[in-house]
Amino acid sequence: MIKQWKVLQVIKGKQKAGKIIKVLLKNRNLVLKKQIDEFLCPLRPSVLTAAALGISKRELNKAIKRIKKAVDVKEQIIIYGDYDADGICGTAILWEAIDKMGGKSLPYIPKRLKEGYGVSVKGIKKIQKQTSDVKLIITVDNGITANKAIDYAQKKGIEVIITDHHLLAEKLPKALAVVHTTKLSGSGVAWFLAKRLGGEWGGALELAAMGTIADVMSLTGANKSLVKYGLKRLSKTNRIGLLALFREAGLNRGQIEDWQVGFIITPWLNAAGRLADAMDSLRLLCTRDQVRAKSLAKKLSEGNKKRQRLNRAAFIDAKARFSFPYQKLLFVSSDSYHEGIIGLVAGNLTREFYRPAVVISIGKEFSKGSARSIKGFNVVKAIRRCEKFLVDCGGHPMAAGFTVKTANLEKLKKCLIKIAEKELDEKKLTPVLTIDCELNLSHLTWKLYKDIERFAPFGMANPKPVFCSRGLRIVDMRVVGNNGKHLKIKLDDPQTKKVEKVPAFEETSIFDGIGFGMADFASQIKRGDLVDVAYTLEKNVWNNEERLELKIKDIRSAG
Numbered sequence: 001m002i003k004q005w006k007v008l009q010v011i012k013g014k015q016k017a018g019k020i021i022k023v024l025l026k027n028r029n030l031v032l033k034k035q036i037d038e039f040l041c042p043l044r045p046s047v048l049t050a051a052a053l054g055i056s057k058r059e060l061n062k063a064i065k066r067i068k069k070a071v072d073v074k075e076q077i078i079i080y081g082d083y084d085a086d087g088i089c090g091t092a093i094l095w096e097a098i099d100k101m102g103g104k105s106l107p108y109i110p111k112r113l114k115e116g117y118g119v120s121v122k123g124i125k126k127i128q129k130q131t132s133d134v135k136l137i138i139t140v141d142n143g144i145t146a147n148k149a150i151d152y153a154q155k156k157g158i159e160v161i162i163t164d165h166h167l168l169a170e171k172l173p174k175a176l177a178v179v180h181t182t183k184l185s186g187s188g189v190a191w192f193l194a195k196r197l198g199g200e201w202g203g204a205l206e207l208a209a210m211g212t213i214a215d216v217m218s219l220t221g222a223n224k225s226l227v228k229y230g231l232k233r234l235s236k237t238n239r240i241g242l243l244a245l246f247r248e249a250g251l252n253r254g255q256i257e258d259w260q261v262g263f264i265i266t267p268w269l270n271a272a273g274r275l276a277d278a279m280d281s282l283r284l285l286c287t288r289d290q291v292r293a294k295s296l297a298k299k300l301s302e303g304n305k306k307r308q309r310l311n312r313a314a315f316i317d318a319k320a321r322f323s324f325p326y327q328k329l330l331f332v333s334s335d336s337y338h339e340g341i342i343g344l345v346a347g348n349l350t351r352e353f354y355r356p357a358v359v360i361s362i363g364k365e366f367s368k369g370s371a372r373s374i375k376g377f378n379v380v381k382a383i384r385r386c387e388k389f390l391v392d393c394g395g396h397p398m399a400a401g402f403t404v405k406t407a408n409l410e411k412l413k414k415c416l417i418k419i420a421e422k423e424l425d426e427k428k429l430t431p432v433l434t435i436d437c438e439l440n441l442s443h444l445t446w447k448l449y450k451d452i453e454r455f456a457p458f459g460m461a462n463p464k465p466v467f468c469s470r471g472l473r474i475v476d477m478r479v480v481g482n483n484g485k486h487l488k489i490k491l492d493d494p495q496t497k498k499v500e501k502v503p504a505f506e507e508t509s510i511f512d513g514i515g516f517g518m519a520d521f522a523s524q525i526k527r528g529d530l531v532d533v534a535y536t537l538e539k540n541v542w543n544n545e546e547r548l549e550l551k552i553k554d555i556r557s558a559g
Contacts, residue, residue, distance in 0.1 A: 001354060003433045003554050005534065007468060010438040013036065017448035019438060024455070024465050027436050040454050044224040045205060046195070053192065053222055054181040058482055062177035063161045063194055071103035075135040078127055079107045080119055080142070082186065083273030085266045085281070087141035090163070090190035092285045093204045094140060094415035097194035103319065106131060108280045113339055116368075117394065117401060118142035118439050119149040124158070134158055141186025141211075144178070145169040163189045166394055167380065187211025188226055205455040206233035206242075207285065213258055216264040219459035227457045231256065241284035244293035248301050258457040271303040274340030275310075311341045315348045326353055328429065329420035331413045333360030333367065343370035343401065350374060354431045356382075356420060358413075362406060366391060369412075371400045376428040377420065386415035433554055435534055436465045441472070441493035444548055449537050468534040469493060471558045474527050475510065487515035487522055487552065491533065512540070515552035530558035 009023045050057045056117050070077050077098060081091030090109050098105040110116065110123045119139055127134055136159050143150070143162035150160050150173040159176040165186050172178060179193055191208035209230020217223045234256050237243070246253050248436035249264050256265075269281040280303075284296040318332045330349050332504040337345065339361040349357035350372040354380055358371045373379035379401040383393050389412040393402035403411050444467075458464045469491075476490040513535060515521065525531060 001352075001431065003431045005435055005468065005554070006432050007438050008533070010434065011443065012440075015443060017445060020439070020443065020448055021451045023124050024436055024452070027451070027485070028462075039220075039224075042228050043222075044193075045208075045222075045225050045229055046223050048192065048225065050192075050196075054183050055179060055189070055192065059177045060179055060193070060196060061192060063138075063163075063179050066159065066161060066176055067098070067103075067138070067197060068101075070097065070136045071101045074104050076131055076133045077103060077105040078131070078134055078137045079105055080123070080127075080137050080139045081107060081109050081278075081282070081465040082141040083109050083112050083278035084116065085214035086186045086211040088269055088273070088278055088281045088285065089207040089214070090140040090185075090187035092282055093164075093187060093190045093194050093207050094138060095282075096204060096286065097197055101198060107279070107282055109273070109282060111277060112273055115149065116403065119146040119153075119160075121149050121152045124153050125157070128156065139163055140190050141165070143173065143175070144180060145173070145392075147171060147173045150175050163193055165189055167396065183222060184226075185212040185215040185217045185223070187215075188217070188223065191226070205230045206237055206239075208264065209234060210261050213261045213457075213459060216262075216271070216460050218461035219258075219457055220461050224457065224462065227258065227459070229473040230337050231258065231261075231457060234261070239285065240290055241287045241295045241296065244290070244297040245284060245300065248294075248297040258459055260322070262459070266302045267307070268300045272300055274307055275303055297503070300363040306340060307344075308319050310338050311344045311348070314338070314341060314345045314359075316461060318345055318349060319352065322353070326355065326426045327417055327420070328355055329417050330355055330357040331360075331416060332358070333362050333409055333413075335362040337361045339368045343367065343399070346370050346372040347399075355424070355429055358416060360404070360409060362409070367406045367409060369402045369404055369427045369528075371395070371402075374400045374428070374431075377424055382416060382419045382423075384453055385419060386412055389415065405458075433534055434466065435468045437467050439467050439469055440495050441469055441491070441511055442495075444511065444537055444550075446548065449539060449548060452537060464536045466534055466536055466553055468532060470532045471530050472533055474525060474529050474531060476527060477522060477525070479522050481519075485517055485519050487513075489513045489515065491531075491550070494530075511548065511550050513550035513552045515555070518552060518555070521555050525555065525557070532558050 008027050025036055030039050034151055050060050068326050079091050079095050081087040095107045109128055115123050119142060139162045140163055144163055144164040144166050153160050161177045161345055162175045163179045165182055165184055179189060187208045191204055194204060209227045212223050212227050219227055235254050272280045280296055280299060287293050291544050314337045321332050342359040342361050346357040346359040354374060355372045356377050358369055360367050360369045371379045378397040380395040383400050383402055387403055389408040391403040452465055470489040472493055478488050480486050480488045490512055533555050534553040538549045538551045540547050540549040
């Protein structure tokens, strides 16, 4: 896919790492000393306030007062979570917090296939059947649009406290208290409430960090604070379940970074909720039994493998249904798609074709849909504009889920495509690769790498800095990995004095690069060609030897 390069700064000649770092900070609109200090050294989570987070102090105090009352009189409390990793982590945080306060609480995670997302009348009835003396429900990562269910709970004498971070609907539910902000993840909101109830409750911060990364929240401000300090906790965690998961996944506890949470831990936790019962993931996080932890970790591993197989098959089928020229919004439906993986398929379609994608799992009377979007197209607003065809809908500007009557599928498709045709043009449908600096390879030093690492944790709104270098000569290249999917390339910068053999920590004009999923480029370029390359700077460790390496983002012929 052709990408438009947007180069923010060009640096020529000899420049020290400090100069490049100043450019990177400026690119992030960080120029004042206070801004830079808070970015490089985020505030400790313990000093975060309700006002700074956009949480109503009045609603927060109502929630705290009611929870403490329930704990004091031993009322039965239900923590009603969500089945994704964010909701699971948040549920674990509040469940443990209330338990340590001496409260009487139980977690409840709805089954995706039978109950759907969020608080539902069906879910409340199930809770009443299992636990007849429920007086208080606290939602985690859901509830902000559950008017019908919360009205039902009130009629049954059950008070509800909502903790959520999703977009507000036009009409708020009539809950006892609404602890809400869009600045945090669902687990972040749960962690803040737990902290205000009386402490951080041991390792709960590591769960808030995991949930924040899992929900792809903006890693700036408070979220960066939670993740930076939460990852430190995670690298020292003694949670039996997490240690079992690390062993099963081949992870080292002391070396857990943001990408490992996002691409390894999160899919494992999510797989249970997608295909079976998310309670297994919650049990893993909270168990104190080593034998059970090992069994649960293995179960999650097997579930993730199954999820991968189903996702792969559905994605191949979905791709085959589209041909060039592509519509501005991709809409595909099938009764063969498992409801638990349609969001993944939609995400894959959006990445492959760079346009909004809607994927439907067709049911007899009702069908489930999931959507993913691109910058410049608010998909949840678009879907809500077609609400006359929907049963329900919720989500974010970049991702949404909904239920639709199967009989209305074609009408919904036409409605969404019409909106996309009007709002999207070719410019919006061309992916933009924002490049921080154009450099020579001689600028890439260990000092620069270590300074860049101070920007971590990386993620949404705080991506790892991207550089580009022009006119590089291909010294060698080959395809590597399973089925030859990846491109391994060696590049020389003719603009830098050639140094064929130098120690790993010294300046050189020759770098190895790896392009994951970029094997197709091998048919477009050859040894000796001059190319322009966009990349991030990474550390590669092999046989206990450390070398700087380029992680390739894009390649094009020089000139």
